[in-house]
Amino acid sequence: MAKDTDTGADTGYMGGDKELKWVGTRPPRPDGVDKVTGRAKFGADFYVPGMLIGKVLRSPHPHALIKSIDTSKAEALTGVKAVLTRDDFGDRSSEFVPAGEMMVNYRDIVRNVMAREKALYEGHAVAAVAATSNAIAKQALKLIEVDYEPLPHVIDAVEAMKPDAPLLHEDMITDGVEPAPTKPSNVAKRVEFTIGDVEAGFAAADVVIERAFDTSPVHQAYIEPHACVASVSEDGQAELWTTTQGHYVARAHCARLLDMDISKIRVTASEIGGGFGGKTVVYLEPLALGLSRKACQPVKMVMSRDEVFRASGPTSGAHMKIKVGATKDGKITAGQAELIYQAGAFQGSPVQPGAMCAFAPYDLENVKVVGWDVVTNRPKVAAYRAPGAPISEYAVECVIDELAKRLGIDPIDLRLANAAKEGTRAAYGPKFGPIGLVESLEQAKAHPHYQAPLGPNQGRGVASGFWFNIGGETCASLIVNEDGTAALTLGTPDIGGSRASLCMMAAEELGIEYDRVRPIIADTASLGYTFLTGGSRATFSSGLAVIEAARDVVRQLCERAAKIWEIPTDAVEWADGTAKPAGANAGDFEPMSLAAIAAIAGKTGGPVVGHAQINAQGAAPSFGTHLVDVEVDRETGRVTVLRYTVLQDAGKAIHPAYVEGQFQGGAVQGIGWALNEEYIYGPDGKLENAGFLDYRIPVASDVPMIDTVIVEVPNPRHPYGVRGVGETPIIPPMAAIANAIENALGIRFTELPMSPPRVLKAIDEMAAAE
Amino acid sequence: MNDMRYEAPDTIDGAVALLAGGRGEVRALAGGTDLLVQLRAEMIAPELVVDLKRIPELRSIAAEDGGFRVGAAVSGAELGEHPGVKALWPGVVEAVELIGSTQIQGRASLGGNLCNASPAADSVPAMIAARAVARVAGPAGTREVPVEEIAIGPGKTSLAKGEIVVSVLLPARPARSGDAYLRFIPRTEMDIAVVGAGVSLTLDESGVCSAARVALGAVAALAMLVPEAAAALVGTTLDEAALERLAAAASGACRPIDDKRGTKEYRIKVAGVLARRAALIAAERAGRS
């Protein structure tokens, strides 16, 4: 068993031979009943006496200088208790800090939360009010006079890169270019990842395929809009209830933006109605706190769906060029990519992870990926499941499919021939440990889905995907109650069933029943700093902390038993949920259960509480392969997804049903991304589809039941072998569907979404050409 | 900020008097699946909302002269469970049942769909094809109006202040008649028609089409009757050539806009495709009746 120096605990893989009682089973989730009965409190469900309603005034212009803001009429309106503008926030210097798997810069956050010199996108917050009613708050917004000087705008990233494009930030000098440009531009950064020599690789190839791809920005489309309640007292103590993926991270951002001590802000995470990365950043929280601080009354703020679309982050749209070379027998000799990702109004698109992931599923000697981070007059992008990876891997997986067709090799066989495995060095640096790509491909090939016959106008597609997964700072406490039940205190908000998995691991370690462990997500004052639920880290990192806390409890229980029996502590062992005398004392005393020891804990030293505070290391990547069948209506261009199978490595599925839920959810979001989701801007730079009617995420009847196969190649750095699973499932769908459409029609689509008008046009053009 | 008044009279006269007497903006309310959305989006700010759902005439379905009179506030779910209407005008019923989802069906009405005057309203092309007639009550009495004359532009109707649609008559029809409605949306539900096509036709004993009406939705400012498309069918057995002419006439009649829901080019093409598919379904139903 490996000793993990980072956590100070034995957290290496225990091996697959230990019999497990809870891990791998499917008990109901502790939060389930509250959620199906409506009892669970989501962001907008908090009510506090004397609560005001806060509303945001948003820029109608995609790009404008803000010459002045006059709030005097709004402030004079009866019922208005506070008004907030840029003058209420101190400026921040450039400083990047991590938020999930993305970096954020306080200079930019303070400007995104409240426009400063300029409004940079339609919907950019310009002022906020708090009033005694919704109606008064709305009326107050109308009384705020903003003097704008509209400026030319740019929506498309390629347009934004042109020398004469409207400039968003007058001081933006492209980073990562030698020598540094002398003139500002909309290009924030250039990144590059190279191994080997791609020119030599292409020279050795028999076939080289080069293609350009475009993807549209897509929103995380969490069903619950952003919402919070803030309450700041006269002495500056603040409470914040918010729907977030990370309440500690939200606290840090708010403290920084509002010049408050971290100890003054206590944040409670509500239940969360989806985040997918989009709730790793702050929008309303600093405004609600700022308004409440001014009004000395609680302030509630809830975004409308329209605001969610106009002012919160989608993921990037991108323009990409991919070039792949291979020998006749299917050995890939080189892969090259140029990725242009639009970041929205502030730098920080996920182009870097996109570039790192592009060719990660393959064992390649020669790779060169160059990425560009480009600002445009759109809302700043935020993380969205495996940020950056679905975009670049979509493009590469389409080219791999085309290569397979050109070489006459089965697309799974081509992938198998080049698949990354243990020991492969990824283009971005590290060598992979044990990984499950080959297993996912082999199981895909053997799956009945892959052999099933197809009808007319039907096609089948395959694609694989890779995501890193992360660990990070995490705390957990495990309290043993007097009656032998346990309370589990966690710091990662539960988005996908993590409470269940974490209780299962606690029950497994303690040897007690699953339903005797009751979890809570603690507020920020009740448990040490815990990084957010993102990067597929919650079950992995909080899992490690819970196991360590449980082992701490077991150690204490053995000590107590030793005290009772008056034998040395190391003469007590923990087995089957009981303390037993061991070694020379074996059989001398009746084993004591956790409940028996807990009942008399007062006499042996007081309450038993286990704790862990770790920086979780050893997160392992997850690879997956998707199979999809589609049918195309040649007269309307509609693509119907007929059958879908996700095969993905979970390391070890603690709760298989929730792992399957992650697989299915990712596939469904990917289907929307592939077929219909897009932002539609008018020539005026305004968003025309800021709602679910015209921003078309799939409805239940649009998708078949998504079949799942959980592949288990254990992570050696986790006692049960866990890998993160939440992000990889959204990576393969776009390419898998594009490949299936190609298989049905013989037409290669290189632009997302593959919406009916686009598909019909291509079919008609092909017919006309014949 | 003015308070909104809500009234729920139980007679037609009561509703008409309230609506006619309102000082500012007044609105009738049936299922509210358009009205409430518009209120919340602040597209409208009525001073008075008059709920029509307590008026018996607006909530009943009755046989009349071999056809059916459907109350304007009857919900889609109620209409869908009426075996008589379903047997006589399956195309109209399927059009109403396409509106929204199961939840929306519990509320959405034919009258609301008609009076909301959206060019994309699903039941309207089907009703036009069915030669449906609306009964309108108002301060000046009652009048009978062909459904295609209710909407006069997107969101605008020919109803005068105080007028409401009480019911819609789906008339009797000859033997060997059938109708059908198809729409295109990018999803399978919860969406607005990019194109809608309603076809009603009658076959003679030898299977030749003796009468037809074709109506299209979402391809112009108003849902419209397309007589040229119907003419392509009459006198034929709906052979390939006739269907080609039908599709061409339907496409040719379109005056669509390019918008976020579809391009002109796309709507024009798909209008022909749907008219043709709907005609085949209608003929198949006529053959069975």
Ligand SMILES: Cc1cc2nc3c(=O)[nH]c(=O)nc-3n(C[C@H](O)[C@H](O)[C@H](O)COP(=O)(O)OP(=O)(O)OC[C@H]3O[C@@H](n4cnc5c(N)ncnc54)[C@H](O)[C@@H]3O)c2cc1C
């Ligand atoms: C989620 C969702 C999905 C939808 N999907 C579809 C769809 O697929 N297809 C579609 O066509 N529509 C759709 N709609 C729109 C709407 O549901 C339909 O138009 C429905 O038929 C409206 O009926 P209602 O009874 O709810 O009308 P209401 O909202 O009550 O009224 C609509 C309008 O008509 C007026 N009005 C109502 N009844 C009368 C009357 N008897 N006399 C005079 N004026 C009257 C009202 O004042 C109002 O202006 C959808 C709406 C939603 C919210």
